Amino acid sequence: MYSTRHRTVTTSLLLALVVLLTGVFSLAVGTVPIPPIEVIRWIGGAAISEEHRTILASLRLPRTLLAIIVGGGLSVAGAVFQALLRNPLAEPFILGVSSGGTLGAIIAISFGIGLTFVTIPTASFVGSLGVMILVYAIASRYGRIDPTTLLLAGVIIGAFFNALILTLAAIFHTRIHNAFLWLMGNLGSADIRTLSVVAPVVVVVSAIFFAMSRYFNLIATGEETAAQLGVNVELLKRGAYVLASLLTGVVVSVSGVIGFVGLIVPHACRIVVGADHRQLLPASFFTGAAFLTLVDVASRTVISPSEIPVGAVTAVVGVPVFVWLLRRET
Numbered sequence: 001m002y003s004t005r006h007r008t009v010t011t012s013l014l015l016a017l018v019v020l021l022t023g024v025f026s027l028a029v030g031t032v033p034i035p036p037i038e039v040i041r042w043i044g045g046a047a048i049s050e051e052h053r054t055i056l057a058s059l060r061l062p063r064t065l066l067a068i069i070v071g072g073g074l075s076v077a078g079a080v081f082q083a084l085l086r087n088p089l090a091e092p093f094i095l096g097v098s099s100g101g102t103l104g105a106i107i108a109i110s111f112g113i114g115l116t117f118v119t120i121p122t123a124s125f126v127g128s129l130g131v132m133i134l135v136y137a138i139a140s141r142y143g144r145i146d147p148t149t150l151l152l153a154g155v156i157i158g159a160f161f162n163a164l165i166l167t168l169a170a171i172f173h174t175r176i177h178n179a180f181l182w183l184m185g186n187l188g189s190a191d192i193r194t195l196s197v198v199a200p201v202v203v204v205v206s207a208i209f210f211a212m213s214r215y216f217n218l219i220a221t222g223e224e225t226a227a228q229l230g231v232n233v234e235l236l237k238r239g240a241y242v243l244a245s246l247l248t249g250v251v252v253s254v255s256g257v258i259g260f261v262g263l264i265v266p267h268a269c270r271i272v273v274g275a276d277h278r279q280l281l282p283a284s285f286f287t288g289a290a291f292l293t294l295v296d297v298a299s300r301t302v303i304s305p306s307e308i309p310v311g312a313v314t315a316v317v318g319v320p321v322f323v324w325l326l327r328r329e330t
Helices: 002-028 036-043 050-085 097-110 119-139 147-171 177-183 192-211 213-220 223-228 233-255 261-273 277-301 310-329
Strands: none
Touching: 002 036, 002 050, 002 277, 036 050, 050 147, 050 192, 050 213, 050 233, 050 261, 050 277, 097 119, 097 147, 097 233, 119 147, 119 233, 192 213, 192 233, 192 277, 213 223, 213 233, 213 277, 223 233, 261 277, 261 310, 277 310
């Protein structure tokens, strides 16, 4: 017990340091480069030039913090879905949850339903939850969930919702013209209000999942074994699905569809730290945070001053990994 806890704390602290370093790197890199030492001095409260202070405080810091929160949230959600389905191919994007969240937000934007920084995340959450309920209903047989059916249902429902998104985009193109970058994954809309909505949800839900790590380990040994050890498997699965949908819906509502983060990161962490969710979930959060921060840096610097959508960059990395995992599992 102590050994596992010690390894978890040590690994988390090391990965938190990596997140801090990638955060400083993200703040320093851009169209206007800022020396890392100046970034560190600014973080420490020292005076810097007004131009650099404005760039850091108004543009790069909110965006970097959002990348950390979104990357960590998507990675934890992916790890949870993989634990519940006992399948490393499961993640919010593949299961259609991201598409549901996007559709909910697009409906709110298209029909002008209270366009506030609170309403759109709420609509996105409802969309994500709706997809999960639909997929869950399709995959449910006699009160039990078939993991393979759930995965396939998520792919089909996700494709259908993506078609609806494109249809709404075509019909209401004048109203949602500025949302197209968001549809492809974009962190450029980061601000304090955005962070005030997303950060508490991601932190609280992730903490709940960390507390549930032991139950995820028991499910990994088999549902019958977990039930014999006193775990209410179906209740746990339903609760975790709802929380993972909440987490995904809120994240997607401010970042758009950023696929494959929840697939790549948990699998990489599983290779390094093992399958024990007491270590895997915190490692996934911090690794996902660092990964998406670096991806965001690439997206806004490779063809600067223009940007590549963050979702496009993660897809370029994620599709080959997904194909490799698919061949490895079949």
